[in-house]
Amino acid sequence: MDGFGPAVDGHYDVADQTRSYLRERARRQFERTHDERRPLDTRGAVESHREHVREWFLDTIGGLPDRPADADVTVTASLERDGHRVDCLTFESRPGFHVTANCYVPDGEGPHPGVLFCCGHVGAAKIDPLNQRACIELVTNGFVVLAVDPVGQGEREQYHDPDTGERVVGGGGGVFEHCYAGQQWRYAGANVAQVFVHDARCALDVLAERDDVDSDRLGVTGTSGGGLQTQYLCLVDGRPAVAAPCCSVTTREEWLRTGKRIDAEQHLTGAITAGIDYADFLAAFAPIPLFVGAAASDQYFPVEGVHEAVERTRRAYDSFDAAGNVRLHVADEPHCSVYDLSEPVFEWFCARLGDGEYVSCADHDVVDGAALHATPAGSVRAAFPDERTVDDLLREDLASRASTESPEATDGESDAGEAVDPTVVRRRVREQFDLDRAAADLRPRRTRTDEGDGLTVEYVWFRTERDPDIVVTGLLASDPDATARRPAVVCFEDGTAELPERSDDVAELAAAYGTVLVVDPRGVGAVADRPIPIPNWVDHENGIYGTEFKLAYDALLLDDSLFGMRVFDVLRAVELLREATGTDSVALVGEGVGASHALYAAGATEHVERVTLRSLEAGFREMATSHEYPYDARLTVDGVLDCDVPLVLDALDVRGVRVDR
Incomplete structure (x- = not known):
């Protein structure tokens, strides 16, 4: 008993069926969104749209918890450098849930402008050499810079073997951990992005509450996943006065054409159906100064979509007479770091938040990674015996929900x-x-x-x-x-692809039931x-x-x-x-x-x-x-x-x- 031959025994080409089906449904929704989209041509329209996007986003990620009154900031080490120092610190975004960070502090009493540096998908996160270089550029120009490890990266790995210390889930610079945890949060009708956004808001608290930081001059930047964190943070928190998301903007339509993936915290259920695109996040920032960094050969965020998104954003900013507050810089690079985007991003921060013109740093003096660890072994789980994990947070949230919800049911048990x-x-x-x-x-x-x-x-x-x-x-x-x-x-x-090895099983089932239909749902077996x-x-x-x-x-x-x-x-x-x-x-x-x-x-x-x-x-x-x-x-x-x-x-x-x- 054989399975089907290629193309359903030569009857139908199904090799791209599921992808084509999804793309066609998306195309129709993009058309509806375009036809129904109201112009953001007045301040009232922009403000109303901002509130709509913010509410949709918060609902999609499952809301945000309250920020702690005391984040228990602990400086574990300090490194004196030429013209600045680097504090290695931890803080708690939730009780027993530690965030590791490096704070770059310029010489002088201040108050200085502050920048929250959100790390993208690179395993070393805050201590990655390119991220260090970007932070050094900013601190050399008078900024206090707080670079934070996202959950699942740097010192905040969530899944490791306690006997060997090796990661059980890892790879992709944090991508695999994020998607592994993200699946669990998705089952619960939430999104692991909630953890990223809450951590970023708490990090902004840590930065703003420093005596040497001017809390009215706060900026935020990051590339790739860090750029998405930048967008999320600025959408839900009005404190940043300047935003610079890099290599993290396009349109969903352009992105979908490429066949690319995107990981769990960057992926928002129902975004296409709701008509929410990257430009909707950016437009919500109006009128604060916005720098969009992009790469001409970005393999994750197509540059055509970047131009379209920024143009839409400029129209929204124009309602505030602030179109000049939007700048797009496209570097001749592939998907890259903030540092690789070169001087324009640093010039932008200096011009909009700084105390003087940007001066390029001659010597970055990058530190060996381990010297910048905020924990002894470079792991919060090793440093804090009772450290909670991202699944602990979800488990506690579900237990809390269960105590206040009752099922709609009336029979059985x-x-x-x-x-x-x-x-x-x-x-x-x-x-x-x-x-x-x-x-x-x-x-x-x-x-x-x-x-x-x-x-x-x-x-x-x-x-x-x-x-x-x-x-x-x-x-x-x-x-x-x-x-x-x-x-x-x-x-x-695997449907009929399991034939002929399952021929005897099919015969037994047919004997037991008389007639059986071994089915291949879409994407399975002969229609894979x-x-x-x-x-x-x-x-x-x-x-x-x-x-x-x-x-x-x-x-x-x-x-x-x-x-x-x-x-x-x-x-x-x-x-x-x-x-x-x-x-x-x-x-x-x-x-x-x-x-x-x-x-x-x-x-x-x-x-x-x-x-x-x-x-x-x-x-x-x-x-x-x-x-x-x-x-x-x-x-x-x-x-x-x-x-x-x-x-x-x-x-x-x-x-x-x-x-x-």
Whole structure:
């Protein structure tokens, strides 16, 4: 029993199907946003838009906690340099959650202007030589500069083996840690960006409250991920008087065309559907001086989008007669550091915040990294035995939510002893995964039919959505000698790609159920998408930054989920099997991630009477609250805890659906 040949046995080219589907949906939304966008041509319009964007952003990341009254700033070491010193310090953005930083302090009493330096994705973070050089340029010109390690970088690694001290999750200059933690926060309907933004606000407190800093002259800058932190901070906090986000601006439309990925804290669920783009953040800064640094050959933030975003921003600034407060500098570089953007960014800070004209630093005198550590071993987790981690914060937040929320249910009983109403659960599942979306007429077509080993096998394909189209495939196997006449939809983890190795299993299932449909939801088996090799070092398909990650994250930008789309495809397979066999109810059999698809399909329809789940993944709450969990990009979902796995299982039990595990 073979699987399908290339291009659905030569019937349909599906190699780019999921990506094309997502891009077409995004294109239509971009057009709607463009047509409906109100001009930001008055101060009132800009201020109203700023409030709208800020509220949307805060809602998307799950809000922000209160800043501490006392951050317990502790200077652990100081290095005297020529014309300045560097203080190595820690502070607590939340109790037991330490932030490590270097504070560059110029000679003289001040008060000096201050700059918060947000680090991008480089593992060494604040002690990276290029980041040191940028900070030295600023301190030499009279700025107090606070360079901060983001969570997951520098001295703030979150996942390490206590016996070996080595990282359990790492790579990509912090990207992998951010995405690993980000998946957990996403399950809870929040975004790990909340941690970054809160830390940055607390860092701004530390800077502003220094006796040698003029709190009316605060600026913020950073590149790449640090540039996004700069944008987020300036959106929610009105204290910065100058902003300089670098290599972190484009348009979502230009970015989507490239096939690029972006990591968890930079990725905001529903941004495309909500019509929120990078320019909407920048326009919200008006009228404070804004320097946008960009790179002509930036491989992450296309320069065409930079020009478009800055032009939109200038129009908003013009409402304040402040278009001159916006400057774009494009360096002849690839994606690069603040320092690599050269003198214009430092000149801008000196002109807008400083006490004199910019003077280029002749000798940067970069320090060996370990000398700038704020903790003895370069690790907050080693330095503070009771140090909390980013998943501790989420776990405590969820526990706090649970104490104030009650489920909407009236029958049965959940693991927590709460009542379960299967009708409510079904509604939640259908809403969570948008399962009432428009369905295409099935119109199944056979590519071939085989007879052998007592089975009739048909290879079929059918559409589940139309315009843009989604084609799914399935192998329909019938055993005429079987006594059972309750057919089953089978969801192998890799669909029909697991054939012919699973031929005996299919034959056994056909004997047990009479007829089975081994289905390939979009992106699986015979309708798998081609690998998207951007960046070119990605080679793990279902891991962080692989093709599955890319497609799943693109779906989230549309306020949808690839996981939910596949559940929808399974439901359409249920309808096809019901029509093909003339039965009212079917069974579902799933394995691995396919078991998750089968479970949620069963929870969403009344036409399933039995479910077999093999190697069902852990519940989403369990994964969200575990320090280490089995990351799988195929399980990328936002805000799923209200219809978590245990709740759906309980609802099926109340309905009398037999569940075998």
